[in-house]
Amino acid sequence: xxxxxxxxxxxxxxxxxxxxxxxxxxxxxxxxxxxxxxxxxxxxxxxxxxxxxxxxxxxxxxxxxxxxxxxxxxxxxxxxxxxxxxxxxxxxxxxxxxxxxxxxxxxxxxxxxxxxxxxxxxxxxxxxxxxxxxxxxxxxxxxxxxxxxxxxxxxxxxxxxxxxxxxxxxxxxxxxxxxxxxxxxxxxxxxxxxxxxxxxxxxxxxxxxxxxxxxxxxxxxxxxxxxxxxxxxxxxxxxxxxxxxxxxxxxxxxxxxxxxxxxxxxxxxxxxxxxxx
Amino acid sequence: xxxxxxxxxxxxxxxxxxxxxxxxxxxxxxxxxxxxxxxxxxxxxxxxxxxxxxxxxxxxxxxxxxxxxxxxxxxxxxxxxxxxxxxxxxxxxxxxxxxxxxxxxxxxxxxxxxxxxxxxxxxxxxxxxxxxxxxxxxxxxxxxxxxxxxxxxxxxxxxxxxxxxxxxxxxxxxxxxxxxxxxxxxxxxxxxxxxxxxxxxxxxxxxxxxxxxxxxxxxxxxxxxxxxxxxxxxxxxxxxxxxxxxxxxxxxxxxxxxxxxxxxxxxxxxxxxxxxxxxxxxxxxxxxxxxxxxxxxxxxxxxxxxxxxxxxxxxxxxxxxxxxxxxxxxxxxxxxxxxxxxxxxxxxxxxxxxxxxxxxxxxxxxxxxxxxxxxxxxxxxxxxxxxxxxxxxxxxxxxxxxxxxxxxxxxxxxxxxxxxxxxxxxxxxxxxxxxxxxxxxxxxxxxxxxxxxxxxxxxxxxxxx
Numbered sequence: 001x002x003x004x005x006x007x008x009x010x011x012x013x014x015x016x017x018x019x020x021x022x023x024x025x026x027x028x029x030x031x032x033x034x035x036x037x038x039x040x041x042x043x044x045x046x047x048x049x050x051x052x053x054x055x056x057x058x059x060x061x062x063x064x065x066x067x068x069x070x071x072x073x074x075x076x077x078x079x080x081x082x083x084x085x086x087x088x089x090x091x092x093x094x095x096x097x098x099x100x101x102x103x104x105x106x107x108x109x110x111x112x113x114x115x116x117x118x119x120x121x122x123x124x125x126x127x128x129x130x131x132x133x134x135x136x137x138x139x140x141x142x143x144x145x146x147x148x149x150x151x152x153x154x155x156x157x158x159x160x161x162x163x164x165x166x167x168x169x170x171x172x173x174x175x176x177x178x179x180x181x182x183x184x185x186x187x188x189x190x191x192x193x194x195x196x197x198x199x200x201x202x203x204x205x206x207x208x209x210x211x212x213x214x215x216x217x218x219x220x221x222x223x224x225x226x227x228x229x230x231x232x233x234x235x236x237x238x239x240x241x242x243x244x245x246x247x248x249x250x251x252x253x254x255x256x257x258x259x260x261x262x263x264x265x266x267x268x269x270x271x272x273x274x275x276x277x
Numbered sequence: 278x279x280x281x282x283x284x285x286x287x288x289x290x291x292x293x294x295x296x297x298x299x300x301x302x303x304x305x306x307x308x309x310x311x312x313x314x315x316x317x318x319x320x321x322x323x324x325x326x327x328x329x330x331x332x333x334x335x336x337x338x339x340x341x342x343x344x345x346x347x348x349x350x351x352x353x354x355x356x357x358x359x360x361x362x363x364x365x366x367x368x369x370x371x372x373x374x375x376x377x378x379x380x381x382x383x384x385x386x387x388x389x390x391x392x393x394x395x396x397x398x399x400x401x402x403x404x405x406x407x408x409x410x411x412x413x414x415x416x417x418x419x420x421x422x423x424x425x426x427x428x429x430x431x432x433x434x435x436x437x438x439x440x441x442x443x444x445x446x447x448x449x450x451x452x453x454x455x456x457x458x459x460x461x462x463x464x465x466x467x468x469x470x471x472x473x474x475x476x477x478x479x480x481x482x483x484x485x486x487x488x489x490x491x492x493x494x495x496x497x498x499x500x501x502x503x504x505x506x507x508x509x510x511x512x513x514x515x516x517x518x519x520x521x522x523x524x525x526x527x528x529x530x531x532x533x534x535x536x537x538x539x540x541x542x543x544x545x546x547x548x549x550x551x552x553x554x555x556x557x558x559x560x561x562x563x564x565x566x567x568x569x570x571x572x573x574x575x576x577x578x579x580x581x582x583x584x585x586x587x588x589x590x591x592x593x594x595x596x597x598x599x600x601x602x603x604x605x606x607x608x609x610x611x612x613x614x615x616x617x618x619x620x621x622x623x624x625x626x627x628x629x630x631x632x633x634x635x636x637x638x639x640x641x642x643x644x645x646x647x648x649x650x651x652x653x654x655x656x657x658x659x660x661x662x663x664x665x666x667x668x669x670x671x672x673x674x675x676x677x678x679x680x681x682x683x684x685x686x687x688x689x690x691x692x693x694x695x696x697x698x699x700x701x702x703x704x705x706x707x708x709x710x711x712x713x714x715x716x717x718x719x720x721x722x723x724x725x726x727x728x729x730x731x732x733x734x735x736x737x738x739x740x741x742x
Contacts, residue, residue, distance in 0.1 A: 219515065
């Protein structure tokens, strides 16, 4: 069993949780993910790693509450235990001195892009960070990015902080901020990664996305996480999760992610008002 | 007076097909004591028992059959366990008709002794009578063995080396032990309670088991070798093959591994009591003709499919599945489309599978595998409707260990290279066996490889001491 050190809602519906998992913490690299099971009837949920402490033996993840198993994770309290915390899985993000790197985070990806930005900074890169959300109250961890970034830029759909609008404004924003990235890293929701890849393709800037398909084992055994990259089928769990965003078949990927949408929502209906009276 | 030869195999009671397609309970019910003793009584006790030579782990078959005849079931199971740690599993899933029973003298007249059913009977008798005897174990010799994977190969090595006095630790990547016995073979063919019991037995020998521990990721083999004297890799064939035809990434197309893992390991058939969902489509089509294909097609029926098809490019004679399993599938209403090859999968605008385009085949000359090779019949393309396709055409070994172990020689198909007789790999102190070496094969052949590797490891380590 793995002990929960901390679990708190960091912004609405996004949770930060810190788990004691010394063996996993020892081997993590930026870009890895873990498979988590909340209890014995739970699903195996893949979660990107947001931070870790090898000495203390702890791992931090940021996750969004979506289905039955993440709802269970969201109810965990410090001192509680979960049966599965397996990893680290996936290939690590390529870390080299590329020059100037723009790190973009949205949703849980603000958390998972953080260790990548930190490692890239340590490798000698100049780092710019863009955090995107629907509204200012959904942004977090700005303070953690500041020491490693030249600038932390915010984009909100409602304009409550930073630039107003979407990441589709990226070319314009980069021009205004006078940033010329040699490489862009995006961690976040599928739609966001797709949109960024579309605009950066036109700008011819290499863009690495951290894919987030449905998974079961996370070790290459089931193939549910397959996607098409440069015309070839890849397994996100063992060949990725990082891929070149310009080569991903996004339409197919978005379709595949929706496979179990009705089932994901189903258990939540059963926890409605009627069951509490 | 010479013994009257009885060629009539005693039938093993089964759940009726119309009943069993509605539940996930075991299909075969096993012999009663009376039936077991009658069946055992047919054995001729040959002076030179060929059956034993047909067993990959060399079980003393005539000896345990003799115990059944005498009604001493406790002695019978003890005999089996001298060489086989998983009798309840082997009695159920071994292809006995190609091994021990193939060699049986009575088989020449079509009535070989039902060795597998008798093995199963003894294992179940022991479980029902609650007393599992632990065999005599050697004193701890101070040496430590790490085993990667808790499937049939790993469990066999753990059993053999624990008995010889080694401190054994198994590292399992998933959250349940058993490997393919747990995630792959369905409940109705191999109840998970039985797998748990067999794993518990090996643990009772002092074997340590770490779950959710992914060797190659959580920790590399080289790091493990700093702490252990030797490693056995039995990581299985866990990388599913697809056909490589257009449309295979449509929604509704599953690898058999995904489909069966959702159902068996994750208990998707009990959704929403369990969180992992599984689809319950009306028209399911399975590609492939092996046991995994049969398991998938039969699972689909139990999940409520109106039609469950097996699409296989050769004919019934070439089906690689066990005859018994194909027969069970047929009884349950699985539709077999022989001499048919899928060419492409067709979907709707939302990316969901709707149809399969196939082509008819005919059998030509014998090929390298000794089977007549299928050839497409020109102009015979046709379409069939499908809500789900399950691809069950095989697996190659999981790449995580070869990828993370420098110097470990790997074959063309990603399999770890190991000597057949010993399981020795290209690296010192690393042995391997089972599907990770051979590609997907049978439970018993993995156990045989485990047995040979354990022997070789013991020889090498006692020499080094």
